[in-house]
Amino acid sequence: MNDQHDHGALGDAEYAEFMELAAEEGFDPEEVGDAIEEAGHGPLPVLAVVGRPNVGKSTLVNRIIGRREAVVEDKPGVTRDRVTYEAEWAGRRFKVVDTGGWEQDVLGIDAAVAAQAEYAIETADAVVFVVDSKVGATDSDEAVVKLLRRAGKPVVLCANKVDGQSGEADAATLWSLGLGMPYPVSSLHGRGTGDLLDAVLEALPEAPAQSFGGGPLGGPRRIALIGRPNVGKSSLLNKVAREERVVVNELAGTTRDPVDELIELGGVTWKFVDTAGIRKRVHLQQGADYYASLRTAAAVEKAEVAVILIDSSENISVQDQRIITMAVEAGRAVVIAYNKWDQLDEERRYYLEREIETEMQQVSWAPRVNVSAKTGRHMEKLVPAIEAALAGWETRVPTGRLNAFLGEIVAAHPHPIRGGKQPRILFGTQAGSKPPRFVLFASGFLEHGYRRFIERRLREEFGFEGTPIHISVRVREKRGAQHKKK
Numbered sequence: 001m002n003d004q005h006d007h008g009a010l011g012d013a014e015y016a017e018f019m020e021l022a023a024e025e026g027f028d029p030e031e032v033g034d035a036i037e038e039a040g041h042g043p044l045p046v047l048a049v050v051g052r053p054n055v056g057k058s059t060l061v062n063r064i065i066g067r068r069e070a071v072v073e074d075k076p077g078v079t080r081d082r083v084t085y086e087a088e089w090a091g092r093r094f095k096v097v098d099t100g101g102w103e104q105d106v107l108g109i110d111a112a113v114a115a116q117a118e119y120a121i122e123t124a125d126a127v128v129f130v131v132d133s134k135v136g137a138t139d140s141d142e143a144v145v146k147l148l149r150r151a152g153k154p155v156v157l158c159a160n161k162v163d164g165q166s167g168e169a170d171a172a173t174l175w176s177l178g179l180g181m182p183y184p185v186s187s188l189h190g191r192g193t194g195d196l197l198d199a200v201l202e203a204l205p206e207a208p209a210q211s212f213g214g215g216p217l218g219g220p221r222r223i224a225l226i227g228r229p230n231v232g233k234s235s236l237l238n239k240v241a242r243e244e245r246v247v248v249n250e251l252a253g254t255t256r257d258p259v260d261e262l263i264e265l266g267g268v269t270w271k272f273v274d275t276a277g278i279r280k281r282v283h284l285q286q287g288a289d290y291y292a293s294l295r296t297a298a299a300v301e302k303a304e305v306a307v308i309l310i311d312s313s314e315n316i317s318v319q320d321q322r323i324i325t326m327a328v329e330a331g332r333a334v335v336i337a338y339n340k341w342d343q344l345d346e347e348r349r350y351y352l353e354r355e356i357e358t359e360m361q362q363v364s365w366a367p368r369v370n371v372s373a374k375t376g377r378h379m380e381k382l383v384p385a386i387e388a389a390l391a392g393w394e395t396r397v398p399t400g401r402l403n404a405f406l407g408e409i410v411a412a413h414p415h416p417i418r419g420g421k422q423p424r425i426l427f428g429t430q431a432g433s434k435p436p437r438f439v440l441f442a443s444g445f446l447e448h449g450y451r452r453f454i455e456r457r458l459r460e461e462f463g464f465e466g467t468p469i470h471i472s473v474r475v476r477e478k479r480g481a482q483h484k485k486k
Contacts, residue, residue: 014398014399015036017399018032018036018399018427018429019032019033021403021427022427022441025426025427025441025476026476027441027474027476031474032441032474035431035439035441035472035474036429036431036439037431044086044093044094044095045094045095045125045126045204045205045206046084046094046095046097046123046124046125046126047087047094047095047096047097047124047125047126047127047128047200047204048097048099048123048124048126048127048128049061049064049096049097049098049099049127049128049130050099050127050128050129050130050144051129051130051131051141051144051158051160052131052132052138052140052141054132055130055131055132055135055160055161056130056132056160056161056187056188057098057099057130058098059187059188060128060130060158060160060185060187060193061085061096061098062187063187063190063193064085064087064089064096064193064197065085065086065087065096066087084096084097084098085098089197089198089200089201090197090198090201092201092204092206094200094204097123097124122298122299122301122302123297123298123301124153125153125154125203125204125205126153126154126155126156126200126203126204127148127153127154127155127156128155128156128158128196128200129144129145129148129155129156129157129158129179130158130160130187131157131158131159131160131174131177131182132160132161133159133160133161133162133167133170133171133173133174133182133184134161134167134170136170136173136174137173137174137176137177141177142177145177145178145179148179149178154203154204155179155180155203156183156196156199156200156203157174157177157179157180157181157182157183158182158183158185158187158196159171159174159182159183159184159185160185160186160187161186161187161188162184162185162186162191162192163186163188163189163191164191167184168184171183171184181199183195183196183199219271220262220269220270220271221268221270221271221304221305221386221390222270222271222273222302222303222304222305223270223271223272223273223303223304223305223306223307223386224273224296224299224300224302224303224305224306224307224327224332225237225272225273225307225309226296226299226300226306226307226308226309226323226326226327227308227309227310227311227320227323227339228311228317228319228320228323230311231309231310231311231339231340232309232311232339232340232373232374233309235373235374236307236309236337236339236371236373237261237263237272238373239373239374239376239379240263240265240272240379240382261273265382265383266380266383266384268383270386273299273302273303296323296326297326297330300326300327300330300332301330303332304332304333304390304393304434305332305333305334305335305386305389305390305393305466306327306330306332306333306334306335307335307337307382307386308320308323308324308327308334308335308336308337309337309339309373310336310337310338310339311339311340312338312339312340312341312343312344312348312352312370313340313343313344313348315355316352316355316356316359316360321359324336324360324362324363325362328362328363328468331434331435331468331470332393332435332468333386333389333390333392333393333435333466333467334363334366334389334466334467334468335366335367335368335369335382335385335386335389335466336360336363336366336367336368336369337368337369337370337371337382338352338368338369338370338371339371339372339373340372340373340374341370341371341372341377341378342372342374342375342377343372356368365392365459365464365465365466365467366389366465366466367385367388367389367465367466368385369381369382369385385466388465388466389465389466389467390466391463391465391466392436392463392464392465392466392467393433393434393435393436393466393467394433394434395433395436395462395463395464395467396430396433396436397430397436397462399429399430402428402429402430402438403427403428403429405457405458405461405462406425406427406428406440409425409454409457410424410425413453415444415446415447415450416447416450418447421444422444423442423443423444423445423446423475424442424443424444425440425441425442425446425454426441426442426443426476427440427441428440428441435467435468435469435470436464436467436469436470437469437470437471437472438458438469438470438471438472439471439472439473439474440454440471440472440473440474441473441474441475441476442473442474442475442476443475443476444475445473445475446473451471451473454471455469455471
């Protein structure tokens with residue numbers, strides 16, 4: 001066993017054989033080992049940055065990631081959407097989630113802060129809690145502290161806006177929050193961020209525990225029911241459970257929080273998570289919609305399969321597309337369920353099929369079921385679709401078979417010549433599964449269109465129904481140059 005590298009999905013013998021092949025092609029073994037480890041480890045550890053509006057969360061996020069990407073403006077609540085960035089410190093990579101976005105005027109500050117903290121609790125491996133040292137700890141800060149304590153997640157306390165020695169005393173008062181040492185930081189000027197990030201690395205796991213799959217004993221597989229409000233998620237859950245487990249109301253958004261249900265279906269026990277979440281009162285809807293999306297994101301992170309419900313009686317919307325993207329980017333197996341199928345006339349069916357062709361190309365690989373949660377139509381097709389998606393999600397292609405396949409592709413469909421050169425895939429391996437993750441080693445940069453072609457052929461050859469596929473490419477540079485990931 002190589003002490004320095006995680007072999008991903010490769011066994012010892014396969015890894016050793018693969019490294020020999022890499023050396024023959026002129027790749028640095030250390031670089032190849034790094035590439036397999038990077039592609040194979042699955043999701044990176046997640047750090048959530050939480051705090052009241054205008055304490056400097058986005059400024060801190062920009063400082064951590066080393067570039068100005070998070071929107072910064074001198075007024076509360078500018079960050080409207082959950083935004084994730086990749087960061088690196090001291091050679092370790094992790095994800096940073098900027099959790100701004102609450103609207104004080106809509107829900108009240110305490111409810112808004114609680115919603116942010118709830119998201120952090122559900123999805124993060126560790127939390128940076130940002131407090132304005134000039135203002136000191138407020139009641140809203142105390143509310144977050146209670147939630148974080150209950151969660152038991154590692155918390156690093158950032159005393160922000162400490163611009164010089166004179167601010168150190170302000171930072172020291174935050175010991176009163178009971179979260180340990182407050183790290184005095186000026187996210188605007190970068191003061192103290194190195195010490196803060198050192199503490200973050202201590203808090204983050206080397207590799208995140210997989211939160212899905214029912215644990216090591218193989219408990220019930222987790223299914224997240226997701227979709228925009230009023231597409232019938234609760235009705236579907238009640239139908240598969242054969243009883244009224246969840247309140248169903250014509251008013252969109254009667255489900256406030258995810259409800260986990262153990263349900264036997266097709267002779268198997270599954271754990272379904274109902275993830276609706278728009279509050280009833282109309283004047284709260286805009287703000288609550290945002291927090292519902294956070295809860296949905298949290299449920300997707302904990303699931304293995306996302307069953308995405310789409311109201312087939314209405315046009316496929318931008319919101320539907322966003323929800324699909326959320327599931328795909330989270331690397332979950334995907335099933336698309338077109339609900340309210342019984343309500344369609346021939347004309348609507350014709351136009352829906354055209355919409356599916358144009359709007360759903362990104363998940364053309366996902367199993368599709370046409371159902372009616374109300375009448376129970378075709379519900380028996382749901383389990384086979386979920387099982388097919390899980391099988392695709394867990395598929396592993398042996399390295400030898402993969403390289404034979406890649407050799408055939410390169411011979412039959414070489415990469416287009418660009419600038420007098422023709423990049424070539426030299427070899428590759430599947431570094432991980434759940435979802436399948438491949439790393440290809442090439443003699444030059446592979447264009448996006450060619451990578452898409454490779455993905456399409458991988459699906460034709462090996463299946464991968466119902467799962468996203470991640471492909472990373474490492475390029476062999478000229479001798480003496482460093483290898484880069486493209």
